[in-house]
Structure formats: C-alpha cells, structure tokens
Amino acid sequence: MRSSIRLALPIVATMATFALAGCADDDGHGTFGAIGGGGGEAIDPGDYVPDDSDLPSMPSDEGDTGSDAGTTDGGSTDGGTTDGGLGGGMSDGSFDGDWYVDPTHQDESHNLYILGTSAAFFEDLGAEGDLCDSGTLNGPNLTLGGCSVYGEQEWTDMTATLSLNGDGTLQVVWASGLTETYVNVG
Structure with missing residues (x-):
C-alpha cells in the first residue's frame, strides 16, 4: 500500500x-x-x-514649493573659444573612439582610447608596449598618467595636443614634437 x-x-x-x-x-x-x-x-x-490601471499611483504636484533653478540672463559672452584655434572637438565627446596610427597593424601601432575626458595610451601591444591607463583630456590637451613600462624603453611623452582633421583623422602633437595621425577604428 x-x-x-x-x-x-x-x-x-x-x-x-x-x-x-x-x-x-x-x-x-x-x-x-x-x-x-x-x-x-x-x-x-x-x-x-x-x-x-497597471501603473502605481504617483503623488500629485499640488503644493510643490520647488523653484526653477534655471536662469534667463543668457550667460556670459566674453569667453571666446578655448581650443587655441586648433579646430576639432573639446571634451564634448568628439574625440571619443579607438584611435590607431596604423589600423591595419594594430599590434604594432600606437593606440589612443578616448571616452569623454578619460584616455588610455598603448605604445603598442608587443613586448615594448608601455601602457598609460589613467590619461585625462581637458579640451584638446591630453595628459597621460598611470603608466606601466613594458620593455626596455620608457614612453616619456606625457602630454599632447589633439585636433580633428577634415578627413576624420586625429592629429596628435606630443610634447617632444612628434606629430602623429590616428585613424578611428571604433
């Protein structure tokens, strides 16, 4: 049973x-x-x-004593441009991308990865490829930081000025005077 x-x-x-x-x-x-x-x-x-009927009830706006934080005075007009006449973008995301000097040989190419005001620089992905992963972008000015040395030669250019060319490439002028043109692959 x-x-x-x-x-x-x-x-x-x-x-x-x-x-x-x-x-x-x-x-x-x-x-x-x-x-x-x-x-x-x-x-x-x-x-x-x-x-x-499926939405939760929300409190009414009655009695809202908040104020409008905006202004209507139009702001200041005496600032002018801050890009030094270099053209290209500022820190508004126009530099965003995955940039390579030689996009067909990415393992052997200098690489800049930029997102907003953050940047990372890879000397290359080989044995001699230093990595600076704490870079910052302030307008067109790049400052590298947080660098790790891989190989025997240290990357010493820690600042550069960026500008966008008319063909969509990125012009990078390093503090040493080295000028490179980068192509965005991402």
Missing part, C-alpha cells in the same frame, strides 16, 4: 498544479489563455500592453 501512495502523490501534485495554473485570472483567459491557449476565446491585445 505504501508504494502505491508514494507513486500517487507526485501525480496528484502535478495534476493540482496544472489545474490551478489553468484557472481563470482577472482577465478571464487563465494563465494558458494569456499565452495563446485555452478557451477558444480571442485574446485581447490589451492584455499585453500596460495601461494606466
């Missing part, structure tokens, strides 16, 4: 699960009706799209 109960309990539990899951919910379709089965009734497309 015991073995027959042991076999019957899982079957009863499974059947109860299916019976409960098939019960109608508040839209009348039941769990299986909402996913395309059951009842022979047409499914209401509104079942899938939330409406205002």
Whole structure:
C-alpha cells in the first residue's frame, strides 16, 4: 500500500498544479489563455500592453514649493573659444573612439582610447608596449598618467595636443614634437 501512495502523490501534485495554473485570472483567459491557449476565446491585445490601471499611483504636484533653478540672463559672452584655434572637438565627446596610427597593424601601432575626458595610451601591444591607463583630456590637451613600462624603453611623452582633421583623422602633437595621425577604428 505504501508504494502505491508514494507513486500517487507526485501525480496528484502535478495534476493540482496544472489545474490551478489553468484557472481563470482577472482577465478571464487563465494563465494558458494569456499565452495563446485555452478557451477558444480571442485574446485581447490589451492584455499585453500596460495601461494606466497597471501603473502605481504617483503623488500629485499640488503644493510643490520647488523653484526653477534655471536662469534667463543668457550667460556670459566674453569667453571666446578655448581650443587655441586648433579646430576639432573639446571634451564634448568628439574625440571619443579607438584611435590607431596604423589600423591595419594594430599590434604594432600606437593606440589612443578616448571616452569623454578619460584616455588610455598603448605604445603598442608587443613586448615594448608601455601602457598609460589613467590619461585625462581637458579640451584638446591630453595628459597621460598611470603608466606601466613594458620593455626596455620608457614612453616619456606625457602630454599632447589633439585636433580633428577634415578627413576624420586625429592629429596628435606630443610634447617632444612628434606629430602623429590616428585613424578611428571604433
């Protein structure tokens, strides 16, 4: 008798699960009706799209005593440009990208990765490739930091000035006078 109960309990539990899951919910379709089965009734497309009744109630704006933090005076107009006439972008993301001197031989190429005001410089990905992963960009001025030396020669150019060329390439003039043109691959 015991073995027959042991076999019957899982079957009863499974059947109860299916019976409960098939019960109608508040839209009348039941769990299986909402996913395309059951009842022979047409499914209401509104079942899938939330409406205002599905959203939590929000407090009203009545009594809001906050003030407008904006101004309408137009700001100052005596600043002029700050890019030194070099053209190109500032720290507005226009320098963003994955820049290589030689995009066809990336393992052997200088690489600048710029995102916003953060920059990383890879001398190359070989044995002699120093890495400066804490660079900052302030306008068109790049300052490298957090450099790790790999190989015997240390990369010593820690500052550069950047400008975008008309063809979309990036002109980099290092403090030593080295001038490089980078292509964005990303």
